[in-house]
Amino acid sequence: MPEKNGGYSKVASSSSAQTSSLQKMHGVWSSRWTFILAATGSAVGLGNIWKFPYIAGENGGGAFVLVYLVCIAMIGIPVMCAEVLIGRRGRMSPINSMRFVTEEAGLHGAWTAIGWGGVVAGLMIMAFYSVVAGWALHHVIETASGAFTGIDGAGAGAKFGEFLGNTKSLIAWHTVFSVITFTVVAAGVTKGLSVVARVLMPFLFVALAVLLVYAIVKGDIAQGFAFLFDFKFDKLTGKGVLVALGHAFFTLSLGMGAIMAYGAYMPAHANVAGTVVTIGILDTLVALVAGLAIFPIVFASPGLQPSAGPGLMFVSLPVAFGNMPLGIVFGTLFFVLVVVAAWSSAVSLIEPGVAWVTEKGKFNRTIATGILTFIAWLGGLLCIYSNNWSGDKEGHFFVFEGLDFLTAQLMLPLGGMFIAIFVGWFMNKKILASEMDAEGHPLFDIWLFLIRYVSPALVALVMVFTLYITFAEPSDDLDFRALMFGLKVVSGGLSIVIGLQLWKLRKAKAQA
Numbered sequence: 001m002p003e004k005n006g007g008y009s010k011v012a013s014s015s016s017a018q019t020s021s022l023q024k025m026h027g028v029w030s031s032r033w034t035f036i037l038a039a040t041g042s043a044v045g046l047g048n049i050w051k052f053p054y055i056a057g058e059n060g061g062g063a064f065v066l067v068y069l070v071c072i073a074m075i076g077i078p079v080m081c082a083e084v085l086i087g088r089r090g091r092m093s094p095i096n097s098m099r100f101v102t103e104e105a106g107l108h109g110a111w112t113a114i115g116w117g118g119v120v121a122g123l124m125i126m127a128f129y130s131v132v133a134g135w136a137l138h139h140v141i142e143t144a145s146g147a148f149t150g151i152d153g154a155g156a157g158a159k160f161g162e163f164l165g166n167t168k169s170l171i172a173w174h175t176v177f178s179v180i181t182f183t184v185v186a187a188g189v190t191k192g193l194s195v196v197a198r199v200l201m202p203f204l205f206v207a208l209a210v211l212l213v214y215a216i217v218k219g220d221i222a223q224g225f226a227f228l229f230d231f232k233f234d235k236l237t238g239k240g241v242l243v244a245l246g247h248a249f250f251t252l253s254l255g256m257g258a259i260m261a262y263g264a265y266m267p268a269h270a271n272v273a274g275t276v277v278t279i280g281i282l283d284t285l286v287a288l289v290a291g292l293a294i295f296p297i298v299f300a301s302p303g304l305q306p307s308a309g310p311g312l313m314f315v316s317l318p319v320a321f322g323n324m325p326l327g328i329v330f331g332t333l334f335f336v337l338v339v340v341a342a343w344s345s346a347v348s349l350i351e352p353g354v355a356w357v358t359e360k361g362k363f364n365r366t367i368a369t370g371i372l373t374f375i376a377w378l379g380g381l382l383c384i385y386s387n388n389w390s391g392d393k394e395g396h397f398f399v400f401e402g403l404d405f406l407t408a409q410l411m412l413p414l415g416g417m418f419i420a421i422f423v424g425w426f427m428n429k430k431i432l433a434s435e436m437d438a439e440g441h442p443l444f445d446i447w448l449f450l451i452r453y454v455s456p457a458l459v460a461l462v463m464v465f466t467l468y469i470t471f472a473e474p475s476d477d478l479d480f481r482a483l484m485f486g487l488k489v490v491s492g493g494l495s496i497v498i499g500l501q502l503w504k505l506r507k508a509k510a511q512a
Ligand code: TRP
Pocket: 042, 043, 044, 045, 046, 047, 048, 125, 249, 250, 251, 252, 253, 254, 255, 256, 258, 345, 346, 348, 349, 412
C-alpha cells in the first residue's frame, strides 16, 4: 500500500482502528493535495462553468458575486468542514459514518437518514447531470468536426433543438458519459478517483487559463468584465440573494455526503479548515474565470445575447466559436473542459452509494459501481423520455426539472442544514476540537457559531422562501412577501433556540 499513515495517532483510538480497515476496503488519498484536487474535482462542474456565469450576469453582476462570496465563506466553508469532519471521524460511507458518529453521540438512529438521503440525492442528481454532460460530449464532436463553422444564432438554435428531439442520440451520449464515470469509480479511490484528480484537475486549470487568454485576445473582455463585475445593485433582488445561497451549496457539492465520503479517505494528519478553505477558493476561482472566459467570447459576436439557461453554453457559445479565428480548436477545448469538469463531479455523486454497497460485503466494488451507475442511468432515461413525451422541442423537461428542484432546492439544503445542526449541537465539543486540531483557537469558536446558528438559519430562510414562491399565487411583490415571511419564520425559530439556550444557562448557573 503506497499510503503513509504517520500521524494517525493524533486521532482518538476508535478512529485509528477504523482507519486500517478502511484502508483495506476503500483506500486513502495519497496526500492532502490529492484530497484537495479530488474534492475540487467534485466541486468544479457544470455548476461553475454553465450555471454560475449566467446567474451572476442576470442577478446584478458584482453585487451578486459579492453575496455569493459571503455565502461561500459563511455557510459553504463551515458546512464543508462539518462534512469532512464526520467522514474522517467515521471513515466509512456517509451512511455508516453517520451511524458511527450517531452512536458515538448516543443519539437516535434516525440521524442516519442524512447518509441515506445523500445516497438517494446523489443518484437523482447523477440522472440529469449525466444527460447534460452527454450534451457536452456531443458538442465536443460537433465543434471538432466543424459543424458550427459560420453558423448563426437561428441555425445553432435549430440544431440544438433537433438534437434534443433525437432520443437515440441523447441516450447514446448519456450512456457514454455513464460508462466513463463507471470506469473511474469502479477502479477505486487509489487507482480511479485519485488518478482522475491528479491528471484531470491540472488539465482543467490549464485549459481554463488558455481559454481566458483566448477570450482576452479575441473576445470583448471589457464588456464581459462589465457584465460580470459591475455592481448593478438595482438588479439584485431578494430572490437573487437566495439564488446565491443555494448555488453556494450546489457548487461546493454540499448536503448529500459527497464531501463526507471523500473526507473518509482523507489522511488523518491533514488540517481540515485549511484544506477546506483551499477547496472553496479553487472552486470560486474556477467559476469566476469561467465567467471571464465565456462572456467576452459571447460578446465578440454582434447580436448574441448572454441568454438564459442551456442556451448560453449550448447555443450561444457554438455560434461565437463558429465565427471566430481558431474557433474549432478553442471551441473543442472548451467543451472537453466542460466534460472533464462534469466527469470529476459525477464520480462524487455515486461514490457514497458505492462505498456503502461495498461495505455491506456482498458485492465487490466493480459490481457495486455497476448497480449504482445503472440506477442513475435509468433515471437519465426517464429525463430523456419525459422530454419527448411532452412533445415540446423547446426543451420542457418534466422529470429533469423535477429532479433538479427536489435535489438542489430541497434535499441538499436540508441535508446541509441537518449536518450543521448535528455537528454544531450534538457532537462532543472535545471531539470536534481535536478533529479540527484547533483547541482554544478563536477561529474554532467562530466556526462553531457559524454552523450552530448562521448556517441553519440561512438555509431555513432559503427553504421557506423557495417553498413560498413555489406554491404562492404569483404577484408583483412575491419576492418581497416570500422574503418577509421567511425572515419571520426564521427569526421566530432562532428566538426560541436562543431563549432555550439562555434558560439552560441560567438553570446551570443556579445549580452551581
Ligand atoms: N458541484 C458540482 C457542480 O458544481 C455538482 C455536484 C457534484 C454536486 N457532486 C455534488 C452537487 C454533490 C451537490 C452535491 O457542478
